[in-house]
Amino acid sequence: MKAAWKEKAIRLMLFATASTSILIVIGIFVFVGKEAGQFAVKPGLKELLGSRWMPVSFQKESFGLLPLITGSLLVTALATALTIPFGIGAAVYISELARPTEREILKPFIEILAGIPSVVIGFFGLVVLVPLIKSVFNLSTGLTALAGAVLLALMAIPTVVSISEDAIRSVPASYKAASLALGASKMQTIWKVTVPAALPGIVAAIMLGIGRVIGETMAVMMVTGNAAIITASPFDSVRTMTATIAAEMGEVAFGSIHYRALFCVGIVLLLATFGLNIIAQKFLKKYRMG
C-alpha cells in the first residue's frame, strides 16, 4: 500500500500550502491587533476620535484619525466616480461593439496599464498631472485630492474593465436574441438587457476596483500634498491612511504611542478592505449563480 500512502502525503502537502494564506491572514490580524490593542489600553481609543493628526510635536501629540479617514474616503469616492463611467464604457465597447482586431489591440493595452508600478504612475502624476490640474483649475497648487483620485482611477480602471467585460460576455446570448427579435435596437439591447443582466458582476468589479484604490499608497502619497485636514473639496490637499502609514512607519520609535497609533490606522484600513471584499464576493456569487 505504498502508493496510497504517497498519495496521502502529497494530498497533505497540498492542503498545507492551500491553508497557508488563511493562517497568514489570521496572523496579520493577530499581530496588527496586538499592537493596536496596546494603544487602546494606554492612551485609550477615545484619542483616535479627534480631528487632529499631529504625531510629532513638542507641544501635544494628537492621533485623531478623522482627517485620515475623511482623506481616504474623499480620494476613494472621487476615484470611484471617475472609474465607473470609464470602466463600464470601455467594458461595454470591448465586449459588445468592438471588432475583433480592435479588441486585440485594446485588451493588451488595458492590461499593460494594470501592470505599471504605482511609483511610476505617481512620478508621472507629480511631473505632468499636478501642474496640469494647477493651471486648468487656476489653483495655487495642484497637490490636491483630485490629482490623487485621477491616478487611482487610472489604476482601478483595468480591474473594472476586465471583470465587467467578463460579466457582460457571460450574459446568455438568448437574452440578446430575444430583445433584438422584439424589435429593440442594438443600443437599447445593451443598456436595457445586457448591462442590467450583468449588473451583479459589474458591481463586484467596481468593489474590487475600490479595494485596490483604498489600499494604494505610493502614487497617492506623491501627489495629494499629505496635509492632514478635514475637507470635502477635491481641490484641497488630503492625507490618506495608507500614505500616513508609509510615510511615518520608517522613522517612528519602536513601541511608542505613535507606533501603536499607526497600527490602529492599519486596523481601520484592514477592516475597510475586508468589508469591501466580502461585499464583492457576495455580488460575484450572485452573478455566477444567476
Add this chain to the structure above:
Amino acid sequence: MNEKAKKTAKLIFPSTVTLVIALTMMTGCSKREGGTGSEQRFITIKGSDTMVHLASSWAETFMQQNTDIEVSVTGGGSGTGIAALLNGTTDICAASRKIKNKELQLALQKNIHPHEIAVAKDGIAVVVHPDNPVKELTLEQLSKIFTDKSLRWSNVGGADKEILVLSRESSSGTYVFFQEMVLKKQDYMQDAKLMPATSAIIQSVSTDKLAIGYVGLGYALAAKDKVKIIAVKADDNSPAVMPSDQTVKTGHYPIARPLFMYLNGEPQGTVKTFMDFCLSAAGQKVVTDTGYVAVR
C-alpha cells in the same frame, strides 16, 4: 494508529507545518551579533536618508584603502537606524538628529549604550520660487510662515498672495530639526503640505510661485538654478546670512545642525578604524565634496 487518530493527525500535521513556516518567517528577521572584535571584516551603517550619500561616499573611499573590509550602507531614516542599533542589527547608526530620551531609555533596557560622535554639519536652506521678490527672512518670520495659516506674502515683504507652505514628512529628521530650531517647538500648521522627499519639494517650489520650503544645503546648492535660496536673519538686528559651507561652519548661518553616528559603546576594532577615518582630514574632505560641512 486507529482511524480517528489518523484523522486528527491529518488535520494537525499540515497546520503545524504552516504554523512553523509562518513563525520562522515572522521571527526570522535576523538578530546578528553586533560584534566589535578586531577580526570583524564587515561593517553595516543604517539610518538617516539625509546621510546615505555621505555615508556611502565614506564607505567607498574607506574600502579603497582597506580592501579586506566591507562596509554596507542603508537608509530608512534616523528612527529606523536607531531602532536597528537597539535591536543589534547594525554596527553604526547614522542619525540627523540627537537620540530621543525615550529611545535612550529603551536602549538601556536592552543593555545597549549609545555612543554619540558628531561627524559633519548640515545647513538647512529655505527656498522659494525664483520669481518671488522676497530675499531675506528673520527666524521669527519663518516661524510664523510655517505655523500661522493666515499669513500672506505681503506680511513678509512680498506680493499680496497666500503662502503655499511645503514641509518634509514628519518622519524626516529635517522636519523635527526645523520644528525645534525655527518654529521654536511649535506645531506646524495643519495645512502645510508634507512632501515625501527632498526632490518633491524642489520640484514643487520650482513650479509654484507662491511656495516656500526647506531642504538640506547640499540639495539647495545643487538646484540653485531652479529655486531661490533665502538669506536668513537670526533676529531683526542681525545681518541676513546666506547659507554656505563657510557660514554654517562658523555658526553665522542660524539654521544648521550636526550629523551624528551612534555606536553601541566606545568604538573598537574595525569600527574604530572606520570612525577614525571619517574624522580624519581625508574623511572630512569627503564631507565637503558631498555638499555637507566639515566638523574638523
